[in-house]
Amino acid sequence: MNLNLKIWRQKDANDKGKIVEYPIANVSEHMSFLEMLDVLNEELIEKGDEPVAFDHDCREGICGMCSLYINGEAHGPDRGVTTCQLHMRKFKDGDTIFIEPFRATALPVVKDLVVDRSAMDRIQQAGGFVSVNTSGNTQDANAIPIAKENADKAFDAATCIGCGACIATCKNSSAMLYVSAKVSQFSLLPQGQVEAKERVKNMVNKMDEEGFGNCTNTGACEVECPKGISLENISRMNREFLAANFSSKK
Amino acid sequence: MKLDSKVPEGNLKDKWTNYKDSINLVNPANKRNIDIIVVGTGLAGGSASATLAELGYNVKAFCYQDSPRRAHSIAAQGGINAAKNYQGDGDSTYRLFYDTVKGGDYRSREANVFRLAEVSTNIIDQCVAQGVPFARDYGGLLDNRSFGGVLVSRTFYAKGQTGQQLLLGAYSAMNRQIARGKIKMNNRHEMLDIVIVDGKARGIIARNLVTGEIERHSAHAVVIASGGYGNVYFLSTNAMGSNATAAWKAHKKGAHFANPCYTQIHPTCIPRSGDYQSKLTLMSESLRNDGRIWVPKNKKDVDALRNGTIRAVDISEADRDYYLERRYPAFGNLVPRDVASRAAKERCDAGFGVNQTGEAVFLDFSAAIERYGKEQALLKGLDSNNKDKVKELGTEIVRSKYGNLFQMYEKIVDENPYQTPMMIYPAVHYTMGGIWVDYNLMTSVDGLYAIGEANFSDHGANRLGASALMQGLADGYFVLPYTIGDYLSNDIRTGPISTSSKEFDVAEKEVVERIEKLINNKGSNTVDHYHKKLGKIMWDKCGMARTEKGLKDAMSEIKKLREDFWENVSIPGNSSEMNKELEKAGRVADFLELGELFAKDALERNESCGGHFREEYATLEGEAERDDKDFSYVSAWEYKGEPADAILHKEELSFENIEVKVRSYK
C-alpha cells in the first residue's frame, strides 16, 4: 500500500517543531509500524536527509520504550498493543497517518518523536519498592501463602510497562493509572503492606510535584493502556491514599 | 599470561562457604569511599547495583535506554530455575548442578555451576520478599513448570512475563538506592571505552546519547553487565539496541573473550516474514510443556499446506510426524534447545517446512486443550464428552497459562493459535560465550568484572531454559557483592580516582576520533546495509550447522565487509546531538570485529558440542559428536589487533563430581 505520513519533526528540546509530510510507497501489510518507519528512515538517509528519531528497543511490547501518538491515539488504533506490536494491516492504501510524540508537560520532547519520561522514574524512586535488603537472608518464599486471587491481581497491576500512554492520552496529563498500578501491586501483597501508607503518600506527592495533572475520571487511560491496567487500581489507590492521610492526622 | 580460574580448594560442596568465610571484607565506613561503575541495568547489573549500593558502596550505573527498567531482561518470558524442590519431585542442588553441566555439554566450570545451583534458592526468597508476583496455586503457594532438558518441575514463573517481573523487582531495589543517593543512574548513556590505570580498570568513557557529549567516569572497579551479542546475526530475539560494544571494548583493553562461537539458537520463534524484518519474536520454551511439535509425514500434505489448499487441522493424526517424540522418546518435546533446533532444521532441510519459505514447523496445542478441558469438565461435574465444552474449558486453562504469548503471536501473524497450530522456527536467542571470568567473576583485567549474559560462565556450550535469569540474579545479588569486596579491600586507602590522568585523556581521544571518523565518512551505504550483510554471513556460515570451509569463508568475508564499512558507511547528522544512526554504527563496527573472532573460534573447535555443531563431527544419526580428549577446555581469546590474530588461551576443564557422558535425551 501507499501512505502519506505526517510526522512531527523537532530538532531538540528548544526547537519549536512542525509536522512534515512524507509519502511512502509499497508498504507491506505484514510489516510492523516501526518497520515501516525503518524503511522510511533508510530512504531518508539514502537521500541525505535526517532520519526520524523515535524510541524503541524490544519490539515485542514489553520494554515500554516505544511510544508515538498515531492518528490521535497513543500506540495507534489497535487495542491492547504497543506501537511496536501494531501492524500495517490496520491501515489501508492511501491513508494519511499523523505521527506525533506523546505530549504532556511532565514529558518534554527530546527530539522528533522521542520524549523524556524520567519524571516517571522519579515517582517510582519516591516509594515504588519494598524496603528489604538484598542480603539473601530473607525467609523462605513459601513461608507466607498468598491467596491466588490477590497474587493474580498484584501480577496484573505489575504488568504496567511504564510507557506513558495513559499520561499522553489523559486530557489532564494525569499519571494516576501508572502510579496506581505500582501502589496496587504492593498493597495486594503482604510484603508490600508494611510500608503501604508511606508509599502511597510519597508517590502521590511526587506525582503532583512533577507536574502531572489531576484525575477527573474520564477513563481514557484504561482504554489506551496497552497492558489493560484496570481503573480498579485507581480506586484502590484512592482508598489507600485517604486511609494513609486519615491515619497520619490522627 | 596464564589463565587462573582461582577456584577455591576443597570439596565442591564447601568451596563457596569456605570462600565466603575466608575473604577480606571492607568495613562500612570504608565502603563509603569506594566507587563502583556498573554498565548495564538488566537482571545482572540491576541486582548488582542495588546490592552494592545497599552495602554502602557508591554506584554509578549506566544504560542506553531511557530507564533502567527497560533492559532486555524485561523480555524474558518463561521462567527462572531454582532447586527449591517445592514439588517434592526429587530436585536438589546437586541435580540442578548436574542438569546444567550436562545441558551445557560438559563445557562449563564445575565450581561455578555448583555455586549457581546453591544460591538459586535464595533468589526466589529474595524476589518474593521484594514483592515479585510469581504464579501461585490455589493453596497460595508458589507454582512451578518444567523446562527443556530436565525431568523435574523447578521453574518459577509469572505468566509469560517472568523477566519483566524479576527486572521490575531489581529496578525497585535500585530505585530505593537511587532515592538514598547511593546509586547515580545515568540513563541514555553508552559506554564506549574502559580506562585502565596502572593495570587496573579505573573508569569508562561514555557518550551522553541526548547531547552527544563524551564523558569521563571514574571508579575503583568496573562491572560489565551489558548482556549478550546475539545481534551479531542482525535478526535475533534480542532487543534492537542489544550490543557487544561494552564487552568488546573490554576485550580490546585486555579482557579475554571466551567461547564466542557458543550461541543458542532457540527452537520456538515466529518465522520471518520479509526483508524488512527487524527482529524475531520468541515464543517461550514453556510452551513446549503443552505444545507438540510436528510436520506432515507426506510431501503431498506439505505442498498442499504451502498452496493453501489444506490447513494444519485437516491433516489426520496418522499423517503427522511428531519428530521430537519419535527421535527422543525420553524427553520428547522437552529436549534441550540445541537438539530441538537442529531437529527442526533437519525436517525443513528435508523439505517438510510448513510455510511458503519452507522454514517453519507446527507447535500444536490441541492435545493440551483437550486434556485440560476434560480435567476441568470432571472437576466441574460437566460432561467430559461434550467436545465444544471441553474445548472451551481447555482453552481457558491454556489462556491462563500462556495468554500473553498467544496474544503476541496473534498480533504478529494474524492467526488464532487456540484454533490452528502456531508456526515456529529456530532463531538466534542467547550467547553462552562472552568475557572470560574467573571464579570471582573478574576478567583478565584487574578490577574489571563481567556478570550476566556478558560473561561466558556457567552454561557451557548450551544453556538450559530459565537458567539465564537465575545466573543474572545470582551473579548480581549473591556472588559479585562478596567477590568484589575481597578485591576492593586493597583499595581502601586509594582515595577518589581522578579523571584527569593521561589514561583518561588517551581513551577519550580515541573515542572522539572514532566517532568523528564515522560521522565524516559520508559514504554511500547505510549502517543497516552492513548489519544485514553481516547477519547473513553469520546465519549461513556460523549458524545451526557449521563447516570448515564455511567458517574460513566467513572469516574472509567479514574482514572484507568490515573494510568496506569503514570506507563506505554513511551516517547522517552530527555527533553533538541525539543521533541514533551514529549509535548503531558504533555497535555494528564492533559486531564486524566480533563476528570474525566468532568464526575463528568455531573453526578452531573441531568437535560438535551444544550450540556449536560442526557437520564434520556428527554421528550417522546426525547427533553431535563431542571430543572430550582434545576439546575439553574453554577457549579464551586474547586481543592482538586484527581478530584473525587473536591468541588462544585454554582453560582446561576437569570434572571431578560428575561423570562425563555422551549427552543423550533418547
Ligand SMILES: Cc1cc2nc3c(=O)[nH]c(=O)nc-3n(C[C@H](O)[C@H](O)[C@H](O)COP(=O)(O)OP(=O)(O)OC[C@H]3O[C@@H](n4cnc5c(N)ncnc54)[C@H](O)[C@@H]3O)c2cc1C
Ligand atoms: C525474548 C527473550 C526471552 C528470554 N526468556 C528467558 C527465560 O524465560 N528464562 C531465562 O532464564 N532467560 C531468558 N532469556 C535470556 C535472559 O533474558 C537474558 O540472558 C538475561 O536477561 C540477560 O540479562 P543481563 O542482565 O545480562 O543483560 P540485559 O538484560 O540484556 O541488560 C543489558 C544492560 O546493559 C546495558 N548496556 C548494554 N550495552 C551498553 C553500553 N555500551 N553502555 C551502557 N549500557 C549498556 C543495557 O542498557 C541494559 O541495561 C530470554 C531472552 C530473550 C531475548
Ligand code: SF4
Ligand atoms: S498504566 Fe498502561 S499506559 Fe500507563 S504506563 Fe502503564 S502500561 Fe503504559
Ligand code: FES
Ligand atoms: S519497543 Fe519495547 S514495548 Fe515497544
